[in-house]
Amino acid sequence: MIVRMGRPRTKSAPKLPTTTRGRRTREGLIVAGREILERQGWPGFTPEAVAQVAGVSYGTFYTYFESKEDLLHSVLRSVAGEMFTSSLVPPDTTDDPYTRLVESNRRYLRAWDRAAKVVRIVEQGAVADEGLRQMVLEIRELYVSRSTEGIRRLQEAGLANPGLEPRLTAIALGSMVEQVGHVIDTLAEAYDEDAVVDHLSRLWAAAIGLRGAPDEGWTADPRGSGSAAAG
Incomplete structure (x- = not known):
């Protein structure tokens, strides 16, 4: 079960970046988040771990995402x-x-x-x-x-x-x-x-009942040996 975690936010919620560098950093966090989920599952999916894999600071994570749940939505x-x-x-x-x-x-x-x-x-x-x-x-x-x-x-x-x-x-x-x-x-x-x-x-x-499919028109053996009712 996913439980909400993370440090309390003291500034406004993050917005989508408008610069090329910002978009690249945010995408890097998404890629890192997916990598961690696939390797370690939800227990290893923490802001600290994601930031480390993405090669950015812990604080940078919160520049782009409200929480790890927020990042999970973006990964999905x-x-x-x-x-x-x-x-x-x-x-x-x-x-x-x-x-x-x-x-x-x-x-x-x-x-x-x-x-x-x-x-x-x-x-x-x-x-x-x-x-x-x-x-x-x-x-x-x-x-x-x-x-x-x-x-x-x-x-x-x-x-x-x-x-x-x-x-x-x-x-x-x-x-x-x-x-x-x-x-x-x-x-x-x-x-x-x-x-x-x-x-x-x-x-x-x-x-x-697709017309032209390989099994179209298949019927059981009329003598009964292939009938589903035989068992």
Whole structure:
């Protein structure tokens, strides 16, 4: 759980820097904060440690951030922006829906791998910090909205099951991909990237009834040996 700490402030709250040097110093503190979170977790994430790694004085930390919680919010914004951008499918990717789905899942899992340590720490802190909770919700909404719109377009084109509610479907399938990423990264489940991306993409496509997907039209053995009811 994240507990608010830090020295009492005796001057006005910091503002965003307007000079190149100031912006560079602030960004350096954000980078240092992320490094510490990934190496030491929340217990090691102190203004003193961040300032030392960034190569600035302890007092300089408070020139740019109100507290370590304030810095944590900025680290999360930086990580979230990087994660969202790197998970976007390139515009020159083929228009084939399944190919784009595979590429999207591959890019998301790679982005998640780079961001997972920070995101997990923030999610734990969000239980007690309303500001962090709102930020986590905002980040999730970026992905949910993007997937919802994608599913809706497929439905309108007659390529996906029109009976599914797009947003709920996006939430459910997005949670599946995120949780699998967590199991592989954090719990060290031994699967390689190609196998994971292949299975997640096939499961996602099957769930929405995507036309043209590899498993479209799959049926059990009519003689019964492949039927799910056989067990």
